[in-house]
Amino acid sequence: MDRRKFISIAAALATKAAMPANLKAQASAPVSALTPETRGLPDLVAVKGGSPVQMFDRAITALGGIENFVKPDQKVLIKPNIGWARTPEEGANTSPELVGHLVSLCLKAGAKEVKVFDNTCNDWQQCYLLSGIEKAVLEAGGKILPANSASYFTEVDLPNGKILKKAMVHNAWLEADSIINVPILKSHGGARMTSALKNLMGVIWDRRYYHRNGLHQCIADFATFNKKPTLNVIDAYNVMMRNGPRGTSTADLARKMFMILSPDMVAADTAASAIMNLSPDDITYIGMATEHGVGVSQLKNLKIERLSI
Numbered sequence: 001m002d003r004r005k006f007i008s009i010a011a012a013l014a015t016k017a018a019m020p021a022n023l024k025a026q027a028s029a030p031v032s033a034l035t036p037e038t039r040g041l042p043d044l045v046a047v048k049g050g051s052p053v054q055m056f057d058r059a060i061t062a063l064g065g066i067e068n069f070v071k072p073d074q075k076v077l078i079k080p081n082i083g084w085a086r087t088p089e090e091g092a093n094t095s096p097e098l099v100g101h102l103v104s105l106c107l108k109a110g111a112k113e114v115k116v117f118d119n120t121c122n123d124w125q126q127c128y129l130l131s132g133i134e135k136a137v138l139e140a141g142g143k144i145l146p147a148n149s150a151s152y153f154t155e156v157d158l159p160n161g162k163i164l165k166k167a168m169v170h171n172a173w174l175e176a177d178s179i180i181n182v183p184i185l186k187s188h189g190g191a192r193m194t195s196a197l198k199n200l201m202g203v204i205w206d207r208r209y210y211h212r213n214g215l216h217q218c219i220a221d222f223a224t225f226n227k228k229p230t231l232n233v234i235d236a237y238n239v240m241m242r243n244g245p246r247g248t249s250t251a252d253l254a255r256k257m258f259m260i261l262s263p264d265m266v267a268a269d270t271a272a273s274a275i276m277n278l279s280p281d282d283i284t285y286i287g288m289a290t291e292h293g294v295g296v297s298q299l300k301n302l303k304i305e306r307l308s309i
Contacts, residue, residue, distance in 0.1 A: 035230075035263070037068040042305040043296070044262040046271060050309030052098040052237050055259035059233075060105075062305050063261060069231045070178050072110030077176035078102050078142070079229070081184045081199055082118035082133050084246050085126040091238040091253045092246055093131040094184045098235055100136030102180060107141050115172050117145035118202040121246075124148045145172055153205040160292060161221030163214050168205035173227060181229035181265070185236040185258075185272050187244035190215050193283050194245055195272045196232040196265040197223055197294075220288030223265060228294075232268045234260040236275050266295025267302055 045062045047055040060066050070076055080094035088096055099116065106114045116137045120127040124146055128134035137144045146152065153168035173179065183199035190211065191198055198219050201207050210218035236258035243252045258275055262268040266289050270280045280286045280297055290297040 035068070038064060038263060041068075041303075043264060043302040044260065044267050044271060044299075045305045045307065047259045047261075047307045047309065049257055052095045052235060052259065053101045054309055055237075055257075056098060056101065056233065056261070058307050058309060059259055059261040062307065063231075066105045066109050069180065069263075070106045070109040070111050073112045074110075074177035075175060076106045076111040076114045077172050077179045078106070078114060078116045078137075078182060079173070079179065079199065079203065080116065080118060080133060080182040081194070081202065082127050082131050083121045083202060085122040085130050086246065087130055088132050090247055090250060091184070091186065091240045092244075093127070093133065094182050094235050095237060096132035096136040098233070099133050099182060100140040100142075102182065102233070103137055103140035103142035106178075106180075111178075114140075114142040115145050115176070116142055117147045117170060117172055119147040119170065119205065119207065120202070121207075145170075147202075150205055156225065158221055158225055160224040162217055164209070164218045164221035167222060167225070169225070169227075170203055170205075173203050176227075179227070179229045179231075181232045183232075183234055184240075185234050185256075185275060186240035186247075187242055187252075187276065189244065191219065191283070191285065193269070193273060193276050193278060195234055195269045196229070197269050197285055197289055216284040217288055219285040220292055220294070223289045223294040224292050229265065230263065232260075232262055232265050234258075234268055234272050236260065236272060239275060241276065264295040264302075266290055266297050267299065270297045270299055 041064050045059040047059045080099050084092040086092040103114045134144045156169050188194040238253045239256045240247050240252050241254050260268050273280045
């Protein structure tokens with residue numbers, strides 16, 4: 001494609017116009033998050049239109065299929081946002097329909113088991129119930145795990161962290177062969193935006209440490225941990241544009257009907273910031289994670305595929 005005609009993914013995500021199918025930006029730099037199975041494929045796929053399940057199916061096809069991220073006999077972990085005792089219509093948690101669909105696809109790809117959990121902010125049983133995620137996971141054949149006790153977590157070292165040098169990490173994260181990170185995109189009072197990088201706060205035991213010692217740097221520091229998501233799937237169908245992360249009413253939501261898939265958390269969050277009408281520079285932890293070498297924030301250097309349904 002002539003570079004003069006290239007429209008950046010950030011601009012495309014910020015507009016309400018439908019994205020032309022199969023429009024790609026040519027890569028000028030590699031992405032370390034790519035695997036042998038995904039090299040040569042897009043670094044990031046953005047889809048607009050359709051249901052969350054329809055968008056995921058289109059996007060994962062562009063990335064070569066779920067088989068590129070889930071292998072037979074693997075232990076798979078799916079990490080959605082289930083932090084709040086809110087219903088799906090209130091937009092505080094990841095779409096249960098999407099989570100259940102992912103469980104089904106992973107099992108069809110030959111996964112030995114598929115587990116799902118979150119270290120919730122509200123009572124975990126109420127979060128799992130009201131979000132609809134527990135029901136969706138169990139109906140799809142997955143396992144839902146608690147994370148309400150320190151006994152489920154193991155301390156790990158983060159030698160590259162600037163502030164966060166150690167963290168108690170859920171054992172399911174440590175034991176998984178493949179991890180699919182499935183945040184819902186929304187506003188956040190302290191971090192401005194919660195998406196792929198911040199969703200990993202639900203993996204660790206003491207979230208309050210982040211808030212006491214530097215939220216943005218701790219988010220970026222944990223992203224240096226050597227166990228990273230195999231794939232990031234950002235649910236941006238109904239987006240909480242204000243009063244996040246819990247929300248006050250459905251008036252806080254905007255129906256954006258987007259989804260972003262990438263092995264690279266930094267790239268995914270950079271693209272997601274445009275859906276929030278923000279610049280990646282507004283999200284301090286994106287820059288910090290980039291400095292750590294976690295991923296690529298210069299989207300012009302990536303191979304992007306944009307699809308419309």
